[in-house]
Amino acid sequence: MLARLGTTALVGLTAHPVGVEVDVGRGLPSITVVGLGDAAVLQARDRIRAAFGNQGFSWPDRRITVSLPPSDLPKHGSGFDLPIAIALLAATGAVPVEALDGLWAVGELGLAGDLRRVRGVLSAALAARGRAARLVVPAANLPEASLVDGVEVRGAHSLAEVAAWLGGRTELALPGPAEAAPPAAVEDLADVRGQPLARRALEVAAAGGHNLLMIGPPGAGKTMLARRLPGLLPDLDADEMLEVTQVHSAAGLLADGARLVRARPFRAPHHGISVPGLVGGGARVPRPGEVTLAHLGVLFLDELAEFPRAALEALRQPLEDGQVTVARAGASVRFPARFALVAAANPCPCGYAGDPARPCRCTAEQLRRYERKLSGPLLDRIDLHVHVVRVQAAELAGMTAGEPSAPLRARVAAAHARQRARGSRGNARLPTAGLAAACRLAPPAARVLSRAADGMGLTARAYHRTLRVARTVADLAGADRVEEDHVLEALGLRAVPLAVAPPGVPA
Numbered sequence: 001m002l003a004r005l006g007t008t009a010l011v012g013l014t015a016h017p018v019g020v021e022v023d024v025g026r027g028l029p030s031i032t033v034v035g036l037g038d039a040a041v042l043q044a045r046d047r048i049r050a051a052f053g054n055q056g057f058s059w060p061d062r063r064i065t066v067s068l069p070p071s072d073l074p075k076h077g078s079g080f081d082l083p084i085a086i087a088l089l090a091a092t093g094a095v096p097v098e099a100l101d102g103l104w105a106v107g108e109l110g111l112a113g114d115l116r117r118v119r120g121v122l123s124a125a126l127a128a129r130g131r132a133a134r135l136v137v138p139a140a141n142l143p144e145a146s147l148v149d150g151v152e153v154r155g156a157h158s159l160a161e162v163a164a165w166l167g168g169r170t171e172l173a174l175p176g177p178a179e180a181a182p183p184a185a186v187e188d189l190a191d192v193r194g195q196p197l198a199r200r201a202l203e204v205a206a207a208g209g210h211n212l213l214m215i216g217p218p219g220a221g222k223t224m225l226a227r228r229l230p231g232l233l234p235d236l237d238a239d240e241m242l243e244v245t246q247v248h249s250a251a252g253l254l255a256d257g258a259r260l261v262r263a264r265p266f267r268a269p270h271h272g273i274s275v276p277g278l279v280g281g282g283a284r285v286p287r288p289g290e291v292t293l294a295h296l297g298v299l300f301l302d303e304l305a306e307f308p309r310a311a312l313e314a315l316r317q318p319l320e321d322g323q324v325t326v327a328r329a330g331a332s333v334r335f336p337a338r339f340a341l342v343a344a345a346n347p348c349p350c351g352y353a354g355d356p357a358r359p360c361r362c363t364a365e366q367l368r369r370y371e372r373k374l375s376g377p378l379l380d381r382i383d384l385h386v387h388v389v390r391v392q393a394a395e396l397a398g399m400t401a402g403e404p405s406a407p408l409r410a411r412v413a414a415a416h417a418r419q420r421a422r423g424s425r426g427n428a429r430l431p432t433a434g435l436a437a438a439c440r441l442a443p444p445a446a447r448v449l450s451r452a453a454d455g456m457g458l459t460a461r462a463y464h465r466t467l468r469v470a471r472t473v474a475d476l477a478g479a480d481r482v483e484e485d486h487v488l489e490a491l492g493l494r495a496v497p498l499a500v501a502p503p504g505v506p507a
Contacts, residue, residue, distance in 0.1 A: 003090035003097050006104040006132055007083040008124040009068075009075045011285055012333030013250045013292075015123035017131060019069045020080070022087035027063030033084075035068030037075040038284070044081045047109045051085065055113035055160045060092050074331060076285055079118040082107035082136065085159055086166070095166040102133030105162075107141070113159040117141045119252035122245060125151060136162060139173060140256040144249055146175030147242065147260060186231035190404040191224070194391045198225050201386040201493055203408050206232035207415035208472030209426035210465075211319065211341040211381065213304070216388030217358075218351045222344035225388070226300045229342055230266050231405045232412050233298075240296050243336065247295050251288050265297030265339075271306040278307075279314045279324050279337075286326035286333045291318045294339040304343040305373040312378055315341070319381040322429065338429070341382065345374075355390060383428065383465045384493045415475035427472045432464055439471040444484040452491050466490050 002023045008015035018035075031045045045066075052059050066084055068075055083105040090097045106124045108116040117140035125148035128135045134152045137145045142155030154172035156162045164170040189199060198214060202225060205212040214222045236244065241260045248254050248261055269278065269290045276282065280289035291299060301307060318324045318337035325334045347353040349370050353360040362370070379385075416426075422438055424430055430438055441449065449470070453463050467482075470490035474482045 001091045001093065001097070003087040003100060005083055005087055005090075005100040006128070007080060007106055008104070008120075008127050009073055010077065010079070010120035010123060010250060011074070011331050012335060013120075013123060013246055013288065014333075015120060015127040016073055017127055018073065018075065018080075019067075020083040020087050021067040021069070022084065022091045023065045023067075024060050024062050024088070024091040025065070029061045029063065031064040031066065033066040033068070035066075035071050035075060036073065037068060037080070038077075040078050041068070041075050041080050044078065044084055044109075047078075047081055047111060048085045048088065050111040051081075051109045051113040051159055052088075054111065055158065055163075057089065057094055057159075057163070058092070060088075064088065064091075074285055077118060077120075078108035078116075079106045079120070079124075081109040082115065082138075082159070082162070085109060086136075086162060089159075089163055089166075095163050099166040099168075103136065104128045104132040104134070105136040107136070107138045107156075109159060115139065115156055115158060115162075117256060119254075120250045121145050122147060122242075122249040125153060126246070136165075136172065142173060142175055143257050143259045144245065144254055147245065186405070187228045188231060188405045189228045189408060190401045192221060192228065192402045193396050194402070195221060195225065195388060197386050198222075198388045199402065199408075201384050202229055202232060203412065203476065204469060204472055204493065205229065205340060205342070205384055206408075206412045207427075207476050208383075208419075208468065209340055209428040210383035210469055210472065211343075211428070212384040212386070213343045213345065213379070213382045214386055214388045215345050215347050217346065217355045217390050220388040220390040222388050223300075223302055226268075226298075226302075226342040226344060227266070228405065229298050229340070230264050232409050233264050233340075234409075234413050234416050236262065236264060236296060244296055247288060247292055247336070251293060253293070265294050266300065267294040267297070267339075268300040268302065271301070271303045273307070273311060275308070275311045275314050276326075278311045279318065280326045280333070280335050282328065284328055285331045286328050286335075288335050289324075291315070291324055291337040291339060292335040295336045297339055299339045299341050301341070301343045304345040305370060309373065309375075313375065316377060316381065319378075340428075343382065347387075354387075357390070357392070380459055380461050381465075383469050385495070386493060411476055414478070415472065418475045418478075427468045427475070428465075430468055430471070435464060435467055439467050439482050440480070441467075441482050441487070442484060445470070445482050445487045448484050449487050449491075452487075456491070456495070462494070466494060469493060 009018045089095045115138035121141040122144045125145040129150040139155035145153045165172045245261045322338040348362045352358040470486045473486040
């Protein structure tokens with residue numbers, strides 16, 4: 001007997017519809033799985049056979065053929081266990097074949113027949129919308145699957161529960177009422193003493209979505225500042241929450257029972273990360289990397305110059321386009337990667353170039369090698385370069401708390417509202433073709449920017465990025481036109497070199 005139902009194959013963040021066909025016919029007892037499945041798919045037959053025995057179902061002593069069309073689409077992971085098991089139950093007469101009409105299923109089977117969560121269920125629910133009447137998932141995946149309207153979602157704890165539901169003997173769990181997520185803990189800028197320039201750079205970065213590089217000696221507070229940027233950003237809207245949740249679902253980062261991800265991501269990978277770990281990759285079908293996991297949030301790269309050169313160069317496309325394309329033998333996948341980059345670096349290998357309290361021990365050659373670790377094209381894509389000075393202990397004791405995050409967040413929200421009124425989702429992403437209209441320069445501002453571009457040797461990209469920063473400064477000031485002081489501040493936030501030569505050593 002032949003039985004069919006639907007499921008999905010996750011490629012990147014997209015779940016592609018896949019059929020599941022199981023035929024139980026004449027021949028020597030065996031089970032064959034065809035359809036370009038990986039090792040986890042082929043091992044499903046062993047998990048399903050053990051689950052059948054432990055759930056009280058009879059295993060057919062006949063030839064079983066499992067097909068997963070389309071046959072040219074790679075299938076990966078253990079999410080095919082449940083649909084294959086359901087089709088096999090129908091093909092052997094344990095459940096009615098007609099009960100599979102309009103049914104899709106995703107889930108992994110344990111040897112005892114229990115259902116375990118799998119990644120990418122939110123993407124599967126999006127794919128099932130409009131194509132399936134019902135979708136069965138593990139109970140742990142039910143909250144995320146229920147975020148999609150237009151498909152009836154049911155959650156089960158075991159294969160026996162699914163069989164009883166298909167036989168009309170019981171009901172499977174429906175999604176419960178949405179529970180309000182507890183507010184995410186955010187770190188406050190009031191904890192930061194001093195650092196007026198770095199604080200202003202954080203405000204500008206948050207207001208326009210600009211990339212920021214902080215250069216300073218160890219212990220100056222670069223990491224402390226970076227971790228407070230998410231507290232300045234506006235809340236995610238409903239569509240953005242769904243985007244972020246889909247990314248985390250596909251990466252397998254959602255906890256059991258998790259619904260929407262409501263907080264902006266903050267990712268801080270170690271400097272030993274590989275290129276695939278940073279931008280995405282994998283042996284056959286790519287998986288999202290840190291730039292995608294930071295989508296619509298913040299990617300913090302501490303000790304920037306210590307990251308592998310190849311990994312940093314791979315950041316060029318996502319920084320420019322807001323997405324990254326990863327091609328492998330099995331598939332070519334495009335991942336979203338619209339994040340704010342915050343990077344921190346020491347001014348030199350020893351970390352103390354320019355520090356008034358501790359002399360730098362680096363030679364001129366060491367400084368030159370250090371500068372060469374970061375390419376010009378990469379630094380060109382970072383809008384804000386600021387120097388962070390180390391605050392002395394005596395000064396720390398006498399300083400009052402800095403301005404808290406709340407008023408800065410209010411100014412950032414007002415700047416974002418001005419950008420939305422112009423039809424923009426962030427000045428950093430303004431297309432070059434629309435810069436002239438969005439960034440109307442007063443004549444003195446235009447002259448200053450033109451002279452600075454020649455004097456500082458700005459590339460065309462750096463010129464346009466400086467103009468976008470000036471537009472953000474004007475938005476924070478509530479100005480409709482970009483004035484001279486806005487341009488001067490934007491130029492001042494970009495003027496710090498990576499290395500500072502110690503006294504008596506030519507740079």
